[in-house]
Structures are given as structure tokens and as C-alpha cells.
Amino acid sequence: NSHLEEVQETSGHFSCVDLSFLPDELTQENKDQSVVRSKHEIEENCKTQSQPSRLSLPREKDIGLGLISCSNVSNSHSHLYPGDDDSVQPSLEKPNSMPLVSLTPMTPMTPVAECSGIVPQLQNIVSTVNLACKLDLKKIALHAKNAEYNPKRFAAVIMRIREPRTTALIFSSGKMVCTGAKSEEQSRLAARKYARVVQKLGFPARFLDFKVQNMVGSCDVRFAIRLEGLVLTHQQFSSYEPELFPGLIYRMVKPRIVLLIFVSGKVVLTGAKERSEIYEAFENIYPILKGFKKA
Amino acid sequence: MPGGGRCPDCGSTELVEDSHYSQSQLVCSDCGCVVTEGVLTTTFSDEGNLREVTYSRSTGENEQVSRSQQRGLRRVRDLCRVLQLPSTFEDTAVAYYQQAYRHPGIRAARLQKKEVLVGCCVLITCRQHNWPLTMGTICALLYADLDVFSGTYMQIVKLLGLDVPSLCLADLVKTYCSSFKLFQASPSVPAKYVEDKEKMLSRTLQLVELADETWLVTGRHPLPVITAATFLAWQSLRPSERLRCSLARFCKLADVDLPCPASSRLQELLTVLLRMAEQLAWLQVLRLDKRSVVKHIGDLLQHRHTLVRKAFRDGTAELEGGEKELQGQGLGPGQGKAEAASSSLDLPEGKRPASPALLLPPCMLKPPKRICPPPPISTVTGDEDISDSEIEQYLRTPQEMRDFQKAQAARQAATGVPNPP
Numbered sequence: 099n100s101h102l103e104e105v106q107e108t109s110g111h112f113s114c115v116d117l118s119f120l121p122d123e124l125t126q127e128n129k130d131q132s133v134v135r136s137k138h139e140i141e142e143n144c145k146t147q148s149q150p151s152r153l154s155l156p157r158e159k160d161i162g163l164g165l166i167s168c169s170n171v172s173n174s175h176s177h178l179y180p181g182d183d184d185s186v187q188p189s190l191e192k193p194n195s196m197p198l199v200s201l202t203p204m205t206p207m208t209p210v211a212e213c214s215g216i217v218p219q220l221q222n223i224v225s226t227v228n229l230a231c232k233l234d235l236k237k238i239a240l241h242a243k244n245a246e247y248n249p250k251r252f253a254a255v256i257m258r259i260r261e262p263r264t265t266a267l268i269f270s271s272g273k274m275v276c277t278g279a280k281s282e283e284q285s286r287l288a289a290r291k292y293a294r295v296v297q298k299l300g301f302p303a304r305f306l307d308f309k310v311q312n313m314v315g316s317c318d319v320r321f322a323i324r325l326e327g328l329v330l331t332h333q334q335f336s337s338y339e340p341e342l343f344p345g346l347i348y349r350m351v352k353p354r355i356v357l358l359i360f361v362s363g364k365v366v367l368t369g370a371k372e373r374s375e376i377y378e379a380f381e382n383i384y385p386i387l388k389g390f391k392k393a
Numbered sequence: 394m395p396g397g398g399r400c401p402d403c404g405s406t407e408l409v410e411d412s413h414y415s416q417s418q419l420v421c422s423d424c425g426c427v428v429t430e431g432v433l434t435t436t437f438s439d440e441g442n443l444r445e446v447t448y449s450r451s452t453g454e455n456e457q458v459s460r461s462q463q464r465g466l467r468r469v470r471d472l473c474r475v476l477q478l479p480s481t482f483e484d485t486a487v488a489y490y491q492q493a494y495r496h497p498g499i500r501a502a503r504l505q506k507k508e509v510l511v512g513c514c515v516l517i518t519c520r521q522h523n524w525p526l527t528m529g530t531i532c533a534l535l536y537a538d539l540d541v542f543s544g545t546y547m548q549i550v551k552l553l554g555l556d557v558p559s560l561c562l563a564d565l566v567k568t569y570c571s572s573f574k575l576f577q578a579s580p581s582v583p584a585k586y587v588e589d590k591e592k593m594l595s596r597t598l599q600l601v602e603l604a605d606e607t608w609l610v611t612g613r614h615p616l617p618v619i620t621a622a623t624f625l626a627w628q629s630l631r632p633s634e635r636l637r638c639s640l641a642r643f644c645k646l647a648d649v650d651l652p653c654p655a656s657s658r659l660q661e662l663l664t665v666l667l668r669m670a671e672q673l674a675w676l677q678v679l680r681l682d683k684r685s686v687v688k689h690i691g692d693l694l695q696h697r698h699t700l701v702r703k704a705f706r707d708g709t710a711e712l713e714g715g716e717k718e719l720q721g722q723g724l725g726p727g728q729g730k731a732e733a734a735s736s737s738l739d740l741p742e743g744k745r746p747a748s749p750a751l752l753l754p755p756c757m758l759k760p761p762k763r764i765c766p767p768p769p770i771s772t773v774t775g776d777e778d779i780s781d782s783e784i785e786q787y788l789r790t791p792q793e794m795r796d797f798q799k800a801q802a803a804r805q806a807a808t809g810v811p812n813p814p
Binding site: 219240241242243244259261262280281282283284285286287290291294295298299322324325326329330333334337338339340341342343344345360361362363 | 547
């Protein structure tokens with residue numbers, strides 16, 4: 099259980115944890131509150147029995163094998179506090195009680211992949227921010243080298259920077275969309291750079307309501323998948339139309355993520371507002387896909 | 394509430410104007426007795442306490458069928474008749490169209506979308522009855538773009554919350570093969586090319602099943618696979634005269650469109666057949682290639698289950714680093730070569746059957762186009778300082794701005810386009 103040792107090494111203090119992807123307005127009090135809130139959520143999670151997006155594996159069977167139940171993955175181990183070792187949720191009776199360490203309560207910083215050993219890679223982050231001032235797009239297109247403005251085609255300036263390699267759509271209302279970053283922090287840094295460019299051009303640009311709107315991740319399960327079989331057993335969530343698209347579109351309910359599953363075993367996950375949703379969605383789909391490995 | 398009315402049954406004054414569809418009625422809210430019903434006159438004085446319910450206030454507004462919806466429903470029925478579908482299908486498709494029309498997003502959609510919606514309703518009905526109708530056929534009949542069709546189709550399935558079963562491959566094979574004009578001699582089809590329908594159907598079906606088993610169907614458009622299978626079945630039934638005929642020529646004389654991917658499906662299918670042939674001792678000696686293997690398709694299909702098991706090993710086991718499944722694959726004496734590269738097609742010198750190839754979809758057997766190195770762990774926090782020089786690299790100097798403006802003006806003068814506002 100080497101990955102569990104890694105869990106123990108990552109300390110339980112928040113100070114060394116990178117929380118920069120959190121929304122700007124989150125203050126210390128809010129952080130504590132959300133910590134308490136998420137602990138309650140986990141307790142509820144552990145007790146729920148039926149979740150449509152997960153395999154209905156009997157919990158006892160998993161625990162009998164000494165494994166952490168896959169169906170409780172992203173919440174269970176990472177959110178319990180040190181000192182709670184004995185007061186572990188009753189439904190998670192583990193024969194070998196492993197001391198559980200707390201990581202950041204909001205999202206695991208280094209996600210521990212217990213069941214699959216695969217971590218989805220983030221490929222694209224889309225975020226929005228309000229610069230809170232009216233902008234003269236013609237002036238921006240004239241003064242900035244990295245700007246494109248074609249009002250007949252699209253009513254916004256398309257600006258690009260090299261580091262982090264991103265593209266921004268800047269509207270005359272002062273709203274901006276930033277795409278192409280590979281992490282939430284990079285997206286925020288890029289958005290700040292665009293805001294600085296706009297500031298340097300003489301506009302009183304601010305940086306309000308930065309929000310990550312969408313995150314896209316991808317990974318490879320490294321085995322071929324019988325999509326026809328998957329659409330039969332998970333009909334209410336899947337849509338597989340080979341006449342239109344080679345992949346299967348799986349709309350997971352909890353978390354609300356859309357997955358594109360291909361015959362080669364590559365999986366694309368999108369629709370997340372937080373990184374943890376992508377990891378959780380993948381941990382949910384992995385056992386389902388493994389069921390179709392040998393067909 | 395009109396004043397002065399009394400219910401004849403219970404004598405209550407609580408009379409309510411209610412309409413049953415668009416027929417106005419005056420109903421007692423205490424005992425439910427219908428006091429009056431549907432008057433034809435509209436004069437207020439004539440009716441006294443009775444008033445005709447105005448159209449805008451009647452709940453019948455949504456019950457009426459608009460002209461655009463009527464047109465759509467007619468189109469649905471027409472399409473069902475053109476496709477010669479059973480009459481029960483018509484009613485189901487019409488019901489779906491009406492159901493879709495209740496949604497404001499559909500009611501306000503463009504005419505092009507409503508036209509395509511007709512096709513979607515018919516397609517969903519056919520799928521639910523396992524009637525093999527492809528989207529390509531419907532788009533051709535409606536003169537619609539597949540992109541527009543696909544968008545509307547996905548939207549309507551989600552909107553109506555429908556479970557649409559997958560296209561039934563076996564039925565599609567039967568209807569598609571039957572459309573090939575090869576079963577009777579004609580000026581364009583010489584006698585040596587004419588084939589018995591049943592024989593061709595059964596062989597095509599076997600080839601399509603083989604393709605499905607060997608990962609050639611998943612994720613791909615079903616039709617090109619069937620075209621390739623039909624061609625091979627037809628060729629193999631009389632190889633001596635038909636081997637010279639190409640796939641394109643075959644489709645032309647059968648009066649069927651040749652879908653683009655069919656030639657690559659054909660090559661993939663032939664590769665699978667060749668691998669199977671390597672497992673048969675008497676075929677191994679012949680050193681078959683992609684043309685000569687066609688002559689033996691009959692034999693290969695007869696023993697296809699055993700041959701596939703022997704010719705291929707479980708691809709997933711290989712990728713995961715070799716598991717116990719390998720032993721259960723019934724490997725022949727060529728065990729020693731099991732670690733060899735899967736894509737090699739070299740025939741062994743001796744009489745040993747070739748080492749099993751990986752049973753994987755073709756996309757997993759091809760070498761990766763480019764190796765994507767995992768991105769370096771980023772230590773960006775999002776709060777770093779942004780230096781002025783970094784921002785200034787993106788700004789134009791005054792001289793550059795003047796040059797840019799001059800260039801823009803020159804370009805607009807040349808193309809005669811007025812300056813944008």
C-alpha cells in the first residue's frame with residue numbers, strides 16, 4: 099500500500115497547501131466554514147447507499163478485501179482529520195485501520211488515486227473576470243500587438259499572451275474570458291496579465307469576480323473498451339451514435355461531468371468547475387470501464 | 394365572475410368560467426354541475442351573465458395546432474410513407490413531433506430545424522422498433538446537412554428524455570445488402586457477376602460478425618464495414634471471375650454509393666483474414682496475400698471462432714504488462730515468439746503457426762502520431778508579480794502604431810472596403 103504511505107507524508111496542515119485556485123473572495127472564516135461543511139457532506143456521502151452513477155458494489159465486499167471502497171473515493175480518506183482515526187465513519191469499517199491524514203478539505207492537492215492509479219491531466223481551463231470598465235476595442239486593437247479585432251465577425255478583441263500560453267476574449271463591456279491555461283493558477287495569472295495590458299493602455303481596469311467556468315481533463319485507461327456494451331448497461335447516462343461521433347458521451351450525474359469515452363481507452367472529462375470533480379468523475383467511471391475490458 | 398347566476402342543482406352562486414378545450418362552460422365550483430355550455434352568440438346583452446371566453450384567455454390556445462406544426466405533422470406522415478414504414482410507426486412519429494412541439498425552444502426554432510426535426514422523429518421511431526434506418530438516408534431524403542441533423546437529434550433525445558436503442562447491425566446488413574442490384578442479370582451486370590441473395594447475405598453477415606469481434610466496428614460508422622464485407626462475400630463466392638473487379642467498380646455495377654472509409658475497412662478486414670489463415674497449416678504453405686486469401690474466405694469463415702482465438706491474443710493483457718489471461722488464449726507451439734511485435738506480418742519459415750497478434754482496435758495498434766511528454770509540474774500560484782517589461786512587449790510603439798494605421802488604410806483603399814466604425 100505504498101500510495102497510502104504517500105498520503106501520510108503529505109502533512110495535515112493547511113499552510114503548506116496551495117490554495118491559490120480558490121475563488122478570490124474566500125477569506126479565512128469562509129475557509130473554516132467550508133471545511134466543516136464538507137465534513138458533513140462526507141458523512142452523508144458515506145451513508146448513502148444508492149448513487150446511480152456508481153457501480154452498486156456491496157460495500158462489505160470491498161472492505162473485506164482491505165481496500166478503500168471505490169465508491170467513496172474522493173471524499174473518504176482525504177477529509178477526515180487526524181485524531182479521528184478511531185471515530186471513523188461506521189460504514190467504513192476497515193479491518194486494518196489505517197491512520198487517515200487530512201489533506202486540504204476543498205480538493206486534494208496531489209490526488210491519491212487509490213483504485214485506478216491513473217490521474218487525469220488538466221488540458222484546458224476557461225475562466226471569466228470582470229474588468230469593470232467600458233473598453234474601446236478599436237483602441238486596444240491599435241495599441242496592442244497581440245490583439246485581433248474583426249467587428250464584423252465577432253464583437254470582441256482576441257488577445258494572446260505567450261506565458262502562460264492562453265487566449266482571451268475581451269468585450270467592450272469590460273468582461274473577459276480567458277481560455278487555454280492548464281491549471282487554475284495559470285488561468286488566474288494569465289487573466290491578471292491581460293488585465294495589466296488593458297491597464298497599461300490607459301483603462302481603469304480592475305480584477306473582479308474571477309471565476310473558473312469550465313475545466314477539461316483527459317487520461318488513458320490503457321485498455322480497449324466495448325462501447326456497444328457500455329451503452330446497453332448504462333443507457334440512461336450514455337449516448338453512443340457511431341454514425342455521428344466515434345466516442346460514447348457519458349453524462350454523469352454526480353458529479354455533473356460529461357465524459358467522452360473512446361474505443362482506445364482514452365477518456366475526456368469536461369464540465370467541471372473544480373479539479374476534484376474531474377478526479378471524482380474518473381474514479382467513478384474507472385470501475386465501470388474495467389467491467390468492459392474483456393468482452 | 395359574472396354576477397347573478399345560481400347553480401340549478403345546489404343553488405350556490407359560486408359559478409366559475411372554465412373551458413373544456415376551447416368550448417366555454419360555466420361550472421358550479423361547489424357541486425361541479427355544468428350550468429351552461431358553448432354558446433354561439435357573442436352579444437353580451439343576449440347572453441346576460443354568460444360570456445364567451447376570449448381566445449387569449451381560453452386554455453384552448455395551447456390545444457390548437459399551429460399551421461407550422463400542421464405542416465410538420467404532414468411531413469412526418471409523408472416521410473413514413475416514402476420509407477414504406479408500417480402504419481403504427483406513423484402514429485408514434487407524429488406523437489413524438491407533437492411532444493417536441495410543446496417545448497418553446499422547438500416552437501421558436503428556424504424552419505430548417507423543424508424540417509430536420511421531422512427526420513429525427515421518424516428515426517427515433519424506427520430505432521425503437523429496430524427498423525434499420527441510417528441517418529445518412531434520412532439526411533439524403535430531407536436534403537439536410539448531417540451536422541444540423543446531428544445537433545437537432547441530440548437535442549431532441551435529451552429534451553424528451555428518450556432511450557434510443559443502437560442501430561441493429563444484423564438488420565442493417567439485410568436491408569443494405571438487399572439494395573445491391575446483383576441478384577439478376579442486366580445490361581450492366583454480366584451473368585458471372587450475378588449472385589444468389591441468400592448466400593451473399595449469410596456470408597456478409599458472418600464477415601460483419603467477424604469484423605465486430607476483431608474491433609473493426611466499434612467507434613466507426615457501420616455502413617462502410619458492411620460495404621466492404623458485402624464486396625468480400627461477393628468476391629469469395631466466385632473468386633476466379635471476380636477477383637479482378639475492384640471495390641469501386643463493384644459498387645458502381647451494384648448501383649450503390651461507395652462510402653469513403655470502405656476501402657480502408659476492406660484492408661483491415663483482409664488483414665484479419667490473413668492472420669486467421671496463418672493458423673491453418675494447409676493455407677500457411679500457400680503464402681497468401683490480400684488477393685489470394687479471398688479464395689479461402691469460405692473455409693476461414695467456417696472455422697472463424699477457433700481461428701480468431703488462435704490468431705489473436707488478448708490485447709488488454711499485453712498493455713497491462715502481461716497477466717494470467719495470456720495462458721488462457723490457447724497459444725500454439727509458437728509460444729516462444731509471443732513477445733514479438735504485434736504488427737509484423739511475416740510468415741514463419743517452418744510449419745509453425747505465426748505468433749498471435751494483439752486483438753485491439755486499429756487505432757491502438759498504430760504507432761502514436763506524436764509522443765506527448767507529460768507536462769512539467771507547474772509551480773504557478775497565480776499571485777506572482779507581473780513585470781512591466783513583460784507587459785510592454787505586447788504593446789506597440791507610436792511608430793509601429795502609425796505604420797499599422799497606414800497599412801490598414803492602404804489595404805482598405807485597395808479592396809474598396811469602407812473603414813469599420
